Amino acid sequence: MNYRIHLLIEMMMNKDIKILAIESSCDETAAAVVLGGRDVRSNVISSQIALHTLYGGVVPEIASRKHIEKITQVVDKALLDADMSLDDIDAVAVTYGPGLVGALLVGVSFAKALSFARHIPLVGVHHIEGHISANYIENADLEPPFMCLVISGGHTHLVMVNDYGEYQVIGRTRDDAAGEAFDKVARSIGLGYPGGPKIEKASKEGNAKAIEFPRAKIEECPYDFSFSGMKSAVLNYLNGCKMKNIEYNPNDVAASFQAAVVDVLRDRALLAIREYGIKRFAIAGGVASNQTLRHAIEEVCKNEGVQFYCPSPIYCTDNAAMIGCAGYYDFIKQKRSAMDLNAVPALKL
Numbered sequence: 114m115n116y117r118i119h120l121l122i123e124m125m126m127n128k129d130i131k132i133l134a135i136e137s138s139c140d141e142t143a144a145a146v147v148l149g150g151r152d153v154r155s156n157v158i159s160s161q162i163a164l165h166t167l168y169g170g171v172v173p174e175i176a177s178r179k180h181i182e183k184i185t186q187v188v189d190k191a192l193l194d195a196d197m198s199l200d201d202i203d204a205v206a207v208t209y210g211p212g213l214v215g216a217l218l219v220g221v222s223f224a225k226a227l228s229f230a231r232h233i234p235l236v237g238v239h240h241i242e243g244h245i246s247a248n249y250i251e252n253a254d255l256e257p258p259f260m261c262l263v264i265s266g267g268h269t270h271l272v273m274v275n276d277y278g279e280y281q282v283i284g285r286t287r288d289d290a291a292g293e294a295f296d297k298v299a300r301s302i303g304l305g306y307p308g309g310p311k312i313e314k315a316s317k318e319g320n321a322k323a324i325e326f327p328r329a330k331i332e333e334c335p336y337d338f339s340f341s342g343m344k345s346a347v348l349n350y351l352n353g354c355k356m357k358n359i360e361y362n363p364n365d366v367a368a369s370f371q372a373a374v375v376d377v378l379r380d381r382a383l384l385a386i387r388e389y390g391i392k393r394f395a396i397a398g399g400v401a402s403n404q405t406l407r408h409a410i411e412e413v414c415k416n417e418g419v420q421f422y423c424p425s426p427i428y429c430t431d432n433a434a435m436i437g438c439a440g441y442y443d444f445i446k447q448k449r450s451a452m453d454l455n456a457v458p459a460l461k462l
Contacts, residue, residue: 129148129149130148130149130150130203130204130441130444130445131146131147131148131154131197131201131202131203131204132146132147132148132150132202132203132204132205132206132236132437132440132441132444133145133146133188133191133192133199133202133204133205133206133227133233133437134146134147134205134206134207134238134433134434134436134437134440135184135188135205135206135207135208135220135223135224135433135436136207136208136220136240136243136431136432136433136435136436137180137184137208137212137216137217137219137220138208138210138211138212138213138216138217138220138240138431139171139176139212139213139216139266139267139431140160140161140162140164140165140171140176140179140216140431141158141159141160141161141430141431141432142158142159142161142179142180142183142184142187142219142220143156143157143158143159143187143431143432143433143436144157144184144187144188144190144191144433145157145191145432145433145434145436145437146191146192146194146195146197146202146437147434147437147438147440147441149441150249150437150438150441150442150445151249151250151253151438153250153434153437154194154195154196154197155190155191155192155193155194155195156191156427156432156433156434157187157190157191157194157433158187158430158431158432158433159183159186159187161175161176161179162306162307164179165306166305166306166307168306169300169305169306170296170300170306171213173213173214173215173216174215176213176215176216177213177215177216177218177219180216180219180220181219184219184220184223185223188223188227191433199227199231199233202231202233203233203234203444204233204234204235204236204440204444205224205227205228205233205234205235205236206224206236206237206238206436206437206439206440206441206443206444207220207221207223207224207235207236207237207238207436207440207454208220208221208237208238208239208240208243208436209221209237209238209239209450209454209455209456209457209460210239210240210456210457210458210459210460211239211240211241211267211268211457211458211459211460211461212240212267212456212458213458214456214458217456217457217458218456221237221454221455221456225452225454228452229452234444234449235449235450235451235452235454236440236443236444236448236449236450237450237454238436238439238440238443239439239460239462240431240436240460241263241268241270241272241462242278242280242439242462243435243436243438243439244263244265244268244397244398244429244435245261245263245272245274245280245395245397245439246435246438246439246442247397247424247428247429247432247434247435247438248261248395248397248422248423248424249438250424250428250434250435250438251424251425251428252422255393255395255422257274257275257276257277257279258273258274258275258276258391258393259274259391259392259393259394259395259422260272260273260274260385260386260389260391260393260394260395261274261394261395261396261397262378262381262382262394262395262396262397262401262410263396263397263398263401264290264291264292264378264396264397264398264399264400264401264406265290265291265292265398265399265400266290266292266293266295266296266309266399266400267290267292267293268285268286268290268292268398269285269286269290269291269292269338269340269378270282270284270285270286270462271283271284271285271336271381271382271385272462273389273391277442277446278439278442278443278446278448280462282462283336283385283389284334284335284336284337284338284381284385285337285338286337286338286339286340287331287337287338287339287341288339288340288341289339289340289341289344290340291338291340291374291378291400292308292309292398292399292400293340294340294341294343294344294374295308295309295312295374295400296308296309297344298312298344298347298366298367298370299311299312299367301347301348301351302315302347302351302363302366302367303363304363304367309399309400309402309403311367312367312370312371313371313403313404313405315363315364315367315368316364316367316368316371316372316405317368318364318368319362319363319364319365319366319367319368319369320362320364320365320368320369321368321369321371321372322369322372323362323365323366323368323369324350324365324366324369324370325369326343326346326347326350326369326370326373327342327343327346327373328343328373328376328377328380329342329343329377335381335384336381336384336385338377338378338381340374340377343370343373343374343377347366347370350366351366371403371405372405374406375403375405375406375409378406378409378410379406379409379410379413382394382410382413383413383417386413386414386417386419387417391419392418392419392420393419393420393422394410394414394419394420394421394422395421395422395423396410396422396423397423397424397429398429399429399430399431400429401423401424401429402426402429402430407423410423411423
């Protein structure tokens with residue numbers, strides 16, 4: 114029997130599988146219950162943004178301690194919202210990397226304890242796989258193969274999704290991720306943390322053509338990204354203005370920087386669409402909630418006759434529903450994790 118047909122049959126037979134998912138890779142403590150891979154029955158997120166804003170970014174030790182405080186409450190709330198108990202759960206899925214090691218360990222340890230105590234199968238999930246799988250939640254027609262641009266605070270990847278759980282990374286950042294660059298630029302122009310939403314808001318009041326920031330290309334690796342030089346160009350521009358006592362408009366800086374980032378991401382997407390001849394293109398990750406970027410990629414897809422997919426903003430930022438979705442497809446493919454599952458902060462896709 115063809116493998117794809119076999120997997121589809123498995124999915125039909127297991128459409129009522131209930132996954133309890135846990136996500137704690139950075140500064141959100143999240144839990145969700147997902148039915149059949151795409152039906153989100155609950156999605157609870159305890160955010161630490163207000164706390165870390167005081168420090169201008171995520172403080173790993175503080176994040177880990179806050180996860181410990183919140184994780185029991187968040188999991189209990191996810192089960193309550195789904196009108197289920199642990200007796201109803203078929204598997205526990207948990208992010209085990211990449212991410213902050215202390216934060217990951219909280220979620221992994223909690224999931225292992227649940228699995229051991231209640232004899233529930235355990236499934237370790239890759240965080241980037243979760244972001245990609247977020248596109249399945251609201252798009253019933255989306256199935257592999259397709260290409261996905263994952264853009265978040267720690268990752269910028271261009272990934273070919275050959276099948277459920279089967280990925281080919283064709284491009285990645287050589288230095289800063291796009292989201293990381295957003296945070297650093299926002300801090301440098303006095304907007305604060307988190308940088309992405311604040312730069313997007315400021316950009317609406319600025320001129321995107323006011324300043325020409327560089328768009329880096331890597332000749333031998335046309336699908337790879339580099340945002341470090343772009344970030345440095347912004348800092349050099351700001352320092353130059355201060356040294357020469359020249360006033361600058363922070364909104365223009367934000368708009369010009371955002372335009373440069375969007376141009377790079379759009380151009381890589383267009384190149385990949387044309388060279389790989391794909392018919393479906395998706396975006397994912399926290400930066401994918403940026404409306405200017407979404408519209409730019411959607412326009413590329415429309416012009417190339419490619420179907421465009423993107424999650425709602427709530428599923429772009431870190432959440433457990435996406436981990437439950439990814440965990441479901443791993444589970445029906447017989448993937449299981451043992452009690453020696455550990456946090457892997459630099460886990461590769």
